[in-house]
Amino acid sequence: MIFTPEPGAATRPRYSMAVRISLLFVAIALVSLIFADLAITTLDPWTELGRMAWGVVTPDFFAVESIGSAVLQTIAFALVGVALAALMGFVLAQFFHIGPVRWLCAIARSIHEIFWALIFLQIFGLSPLTGVLAIAIPYAGICAKVYAETLDEAPPAALRVLPVGAPVISTFFYVRLPDVWVHIKNYTYYRFECGLRSSAVLGFVGLPTLGYYLQTAFSEGNYSEAAAQLIMFYIMIATLRLWVRPKLLGLYLVAAPFLLSGTSDIRFENIARFFSEDIVPAPLRNAEQFDAQVMADLAEWLGMLLTDQALPGIVATVVLTQIALVATGMLTLAFFPLISEKFFGRIGRTIGHVFLVVMRSTPEFILVYIFLHLWGPSMLPAIVALALHNGAIIGHLLGRYSDEIGLRPDSASGVNRYAFEIVPRLYGQFLAYLFYRWEIIMRETAILGILGIATLGFYIDSALADIRLDRVMLLLLITAMLNLVIDGLSRYIRARLKLSTRVASCQV
Amino acid sequence: MLLELQNETLGYGQEPVLSGVSIAINPGDRIALIGESGAGKSTLLGAIQARLAQQAALIPQNPGLVATLTVFHNIYMARLNQHSTAYNLLNLVWPQRREIDAVRPLVQRLGLEEKLFERAGSLSGGQQQRVAVCRALHQEADLVLGDEPVSAVDNYQSRTVLDALHERFDTVVLAMHDVELALQYASRIIGLKDGRVALDEANIGLRLSDLDFLYQVGDDLHP
Numbered sequence: 001m002i003f004t005p006e007p008g009a010a011t012r013p014r015y016s017m018a019v020r021i022s023l024l025f026v027a028i029a030l031v032s033l034i035f036a037d038l039a040i041t042t043l044d045p046w047t048e049l050g051r052m053a054w055g056v057v058t059p060d061f062f063a064v065e066s067i068g069s070a071v072l073q074t075i076a077f078a079l080v081g082v083a084l085a086a087l088m089g090f091v092l093a094q095f096f097h098i099g100p101v102r103w104l105c106a107i108a109r110s111i112h113e114i115f116w117a118l119i120f121l122q123i124f125g126l127s128p129l130t131g132v133l134a135i136a137i138p139y140a141g142i143c144a145k146v147y148a149e150t151l152d153e154a155p156p157a158a159l160r161v162l163p164v165g166a167p168v169i170s171t172f173f174y175v176r177l178p179d180v181w182v183h184i185k186n187y188t189y190y191r192f193e194c195g196l197r198s199s200a201v202l203g204f205v206g207l208p209t210l211g212y213y214l215q216t217a218f219s220e221g222n223y224s225e226a227a228a229q230l231i232m233f234y235i236m237i238a239t240l241r242l243w244v245r246p247k248l249l250g251l252y253l254v255a256a257p258f259l260l261s262g263t264s265d266i267r268f269e270n271i272a273r274f275f276s277e278d279i280v281p282a283p284l285r286n287a288e289q290f291d292a293q294v295m296a297d298l299a300e301w302l303g304m305l306l307t308d309q310a311l312p313g314i315v316a317t318v319v320l321t322q323i324a325l326v327a328t329g330m331l332t333l334a335f336f337p338l339i340s341e342k343f344f345g346r347i348g349r350t351i352g353h354v355f356l357v358v359m360r361s362t363p364e365f366i367l368v369y370i371f372l373h374l375w376g377p378s379m380l381p382a383i384v385a386l387a388l389h390n391g392a393i394i395g396h397l398l399g400r401y402s403d404e405i406g407l408r409p410d411s412a413s414g415v416n417r418y419a420f421e422i423v424p425r426l427y428g429q430f431l432a433y434l435f436y437r438w439e440i441i442m443r444e445t446a447i448l449g450i451l452g453i454a455t456l457g458f459y460i461d462s463a464l465a466d467i468r469l470d471r472v473m474l475l476l477l478i479t480a481m482l483n484l485v486i487d488g489l490s491r492y493i494r495a496r497l498k499l500s501t502r503v504a505s506c507q508v
Numbered sequence: 509m510l511l512e513l514q515n516e517t518l519g520y521g522q523e524p525v526l527s528g529v530s531i532a533i534n535p536g537d538r539i540a541l542i543g544e545s546g547a548g549k550s551t552l553l554g555a556i557q558a559r560l561a562q563q564a565a566l567i568p569q570n571p572g573l574v575a576t577l578t579v580f581h582n583i584y585m586a587r588l589n590q591h592s593t594a595y596n597l598l599n600l601v602w603p604q605r606r607e608i609d610a611v612r613p614l615v616q617r618l619g620l621e622e623k624l625f626e627r628a629g630s631l632s633g634g635q636q637q638r639v640a641v642c643r644a645l646h647q648e649a650d651l652v653l654g655d656e657p658v659s660a661v662d663n664y665q666s667r668t669v670l671d672a673l674h675e676r677f678d679t680v681v682l683a684m685h686d687v688e689l690a691l692q693y694a695s696r697i698i699g700l701k702d703g704r705v706a707l708d709e710a711n712i713g714l715r716l717s718d719l720d721f722l723y724q725v726g727d728d729l730h731p
Contacts, residue, residue: 157572158585161640163647164562166588170596174585178576 018431018497022329029326032319037454038383041376048374055223063225066213067232074209075236076259077128077202078195079252081135085195086188088136089143094172096148108141110439110483112447113198114365115457115476117205118464123274128260131207135198139191146187150180193240197363200233204365204450208261214366218373230362237361278469285470305471309463310478313449313456317482320379320455321442327387328394328441329434333423335395340402342422352399359392364444368451377452386441394433401429432499435490442486446479456482509534510651510679511559518548518555525551526703533681535650538674540690540711541683543700543722549683550655552700556681557653565649565677567657571640575629578603579620579639582628583611586647614642617672619665633660641669651679659685687719 015023042048061067095101117134124130154176162171203211210233217226277285283297284290337343338352359367367389371381405425412420423430449457456479463471512532519525526548533539533556541549550569557566565586566572573582581600584607588596599607608624615621618638623631628639637660644652652673658666666686670693674680684690690697697714699707699722706722 155572155574157568157570158574159572161566161568161572161585161643163565163586163589163649166585167593167596169593170588170591173597173600174577174581174588175574178574181576 018427021493021497022431025322025329026326029323032322035315035319036323036379036383038380039376039378040380041378042374045374051221052223052370052374055225055227058224059228059231060222060224061228061232063228066225067229069208070203070210070213070229071232071236072259073207073261074196074199074203074233075252076256077131077135077207077209078192078199079256080128080260081132081199082139082188082192082195083253083256084132084136085139085143086191088140089147090184092140092144093147093151096144101144105141105144106484106487107480109138109145110141110443110480110487111138111476112443112457113138113202114205114447114450115460115479117202117207118450118460118472119476121205122278122464122469123271124266125270126206126262127266128257128262129266131199131202131209131262132260134202135195139195139198143188143191147184150183150187151176153183154180189244192244193237196237196240197361201363201365204369211366215369218369230366234358234361238357274469278467279473281470281474282468302474305474309459309471310456310475312454313459313475314478314482316379316453316458317442317446317449317455317479320382320448320453321438321445321486323379324383324386324390324441324445325434325438327383328390328437329430331387331391332394332398332430332434335391336398336402336426337418337422339396339399340422342402342405342407342417356392356396356399359388360396362389364389365447365451368448372451379453382445382448382453386444390437390441394430394437397433398426398430401426428497428499431497432494435494435499438490439483439487442483446482510537510563511556513555516555518551520551524703526700526705529555529705531698531705531708533679535679537679537681538693538695539681539698540694540696541681541698541700542685542687542690542719543706545685547700547722548703549700552698553653553655553681553683560651560653563650565644565647565652567637567640567644567652567654569655569659571636573628573636573639576627578625579615579623579628579631579642580608580611580625582639583614583642583646586643590648611642611646614645614672618642618668634662634665637661638665638669641673645672645676649677651681652677654680654682656683656685658689687716691716691719 092101092105096105113134116137117130120130120133124133158175159171162175200210200214203209203213204215206212210229214226214229217223217229281298281301283294283301287294287297335352335356339349339356341349344352364386367385368382371385375381402422402425405422407417407421411417446456449455449459450461452458456475460472460475460479463469463475510533514530516529517524517527518529529552541552543549557564574585580603584599584603587607591599595604598604603625611624612621615624618641620635620638620642623635623639628636631639637657641654641657644654644657654673657673658669661669666689670682670689673682674693680694682690682694684694691711691714694711697707697709697711697719698705699719701707701722707719
């Protein structure tokens with residue numbers, strides 16, 4: 001033998017940290033599968049699928065009134081909500097270096113729009129304010145963070161040359177803002193697109209947006225009308241660049257608040273009761289004086305809530321999140337070549353684009369709702385829907401990213417190219433996007449409870465139905481905490497893997 | 509005296525770039541800092557700037573422009589501290605005649621008049637550097653600190669820039685890469701080498717060959 005490995009030399013491959021972390025997550029997902037309820041409970045899913053497919057090919061655009069109303073209300077709520085969020089976010093970004101401001105923003109964005117809507121429904125009823133705030137508050141939290149990160153990238157040299165004593169506000173508008181303004185504009189535009197999806201979904205809790213009409217059509221089995229509604233929604237999103245124009249924006253913003261419909265029955269006593277009675281833990285509310293008995297009742301109340309509701313809710317939420325995350329990763333790796341110049345020609349890519357656009361434009365909540373109709377309430381529809389939606393989003397970003405990779409002229413093609421040239425090069429980026437998405441998947445998983453899957457949202461929704469708002473608030477707080485833990489973990493892993501840790505630059 | 513450093517160690521974070529620095533700057537000094545790139549010229553300028561920020565106009569190596577704003581606005585920025593916030597914001601969206609008239613002679617002299625309302629980011633490197641010079645000229649300051657302010661400007665323009673700076677400011681401290689120009693303009697030369705001030709002399713009878721040692725590798729030749 002000519003070559004003998006030196007003692008201690010590598011005789012088998014050592015896997016990189018990225019691969020080991022991926023394997024760890026796959027293992028966690030496999031273990032989670034044991035605990036997951038994946039049953040199909042509907043009697044005849046295929047017939048239902050057939051009826052849905054028939055609805056898609058025979059969309060009923062004659063339901064003009066409801067379609068027009070759905071489109072108008074969805075846009076109006078998104079516009080007002082996102083405008084308010086951008087304004088609040090912009091102001092908050094100026095104070096983002098202050099700890100409590102950062103924490104409040106983190107909590108605001110860790111709670112899903114629908115949860116916010118459910119809270120505001122208790123306070124304001126079905127008034128337009130409910131929908132507007134449900135979008136504005138979580139979006140203000142995320143906008144504040146992204147704006148603050150963006151503003152930090154203002155040219156430092158330009159700040160250094162300013163004369164001493166330049167007024168703070170002048171400095172802001174002359175030096176800190178101009179060069180990053182275009183990024184802030186683009187991000188806000190992207191937020192508006194997200195806002196349209198959020199606005200549509202808010203219909204599921206009773207606001208007069210797309211989700212409301214969709215739910216009605218579905219429950220009546222009127223799939224042709226549902227298909228028409230969804231197609232209108234895709235057209236609305238696809239033509240966004242055509243109708244969202246700087247010149248028209250002012251006009252929209254003036255008109256939108258007048259278009260919002262809903263009851264305007266805001267009563268002060270409702271607001272006061274919400275804060276002074278409804279959300280006070282029951283043992284405290286009913287106590288005449290604060291004594292040892294109340295303490296014991298409170299402990300029992302807390303213990304009951306934590307063990308009977310929070311704990312199973314957390315387990316189900318985490319189980320579903322971890323499976324959906326890995327499924328998203330696998331679909332992403334399958335989806336991105338569909339739009340990549342490295343793999344498909346023009347026609348193939350066009351088909352890929354249409355598929356990915358439809359999947360990522362459909363709010364995951366609506367996808368889950370559709371699959372639930374097919375398969376009945378279990379984790380299966382949620383996993384498939386979350387993986388499709390998120391896989392399409394990351395697949396789209398990765399596909400674009402892969403086009404920028406330069407290959408040598410004689411490189412491999414087909415599967416070999418995929419496995420040896422492309423995937424290794426974009427794996428880091430892939431993990432970065434996926435871990436950004438982790439927290440979002442978890443947020444969405446929690447909310448799916450209101451569709452009957454036993455995640456945290458299920459217990460929150462049940463408590464709401466019983467009008468036990470004290471329980472709702474505690475469970476919401478736990479949901480927010482869980483989200484912040486995932487967010488922190490994600491940031492830790494991204495830092496360990498030396499992946500870019502900023503959200504602003506990639507719209508995921 | 510404007511400033512005195514005595515046996516100071518200068519640098520970023522833990523790493524000292526210059527040590528044992530003792531220099532004094534007096535009003536009217538026209539100092540050229542010379543030495544190889546990496547010798548610590550920027551470090552020394554930074555230290556001076558940190559101590560004289562109140563009175564100094566700065567021309568950094570990276571011109572420090574706001575790319576999306578016009579040349580006019582970038583120059584006006586030197587006087588942000590002279591006006592109220594309201595006036596500054598008004599002038600941002602609607603440039604005021606008075607301010608334009610104040611800026612115009614500067615851009616005329618440095619050959620940027622046609623660029624006055626173009627975005628700074630669309631200019632060439634040399635033009636951007638001249639905008640940074642105009643900004644410094646526009647600032648209410650007693651002295652100017654420049655980090656290679658003519659590195660991207662051609663020879664003819666270099667003289668225009670240096671003439672303008674020396675006319676406008678009583679005290680001038682410029683890091684220079686062109687030793688010939690340094691000898692022509694400076695009244696005093698400070699040479700840096702091997703992390704120390706290797707030369708600090710009045711520019712009387714100094715010749716190019718006297719400064720060669722600053723750019724030689726290895727042995728520590730002192731004149």
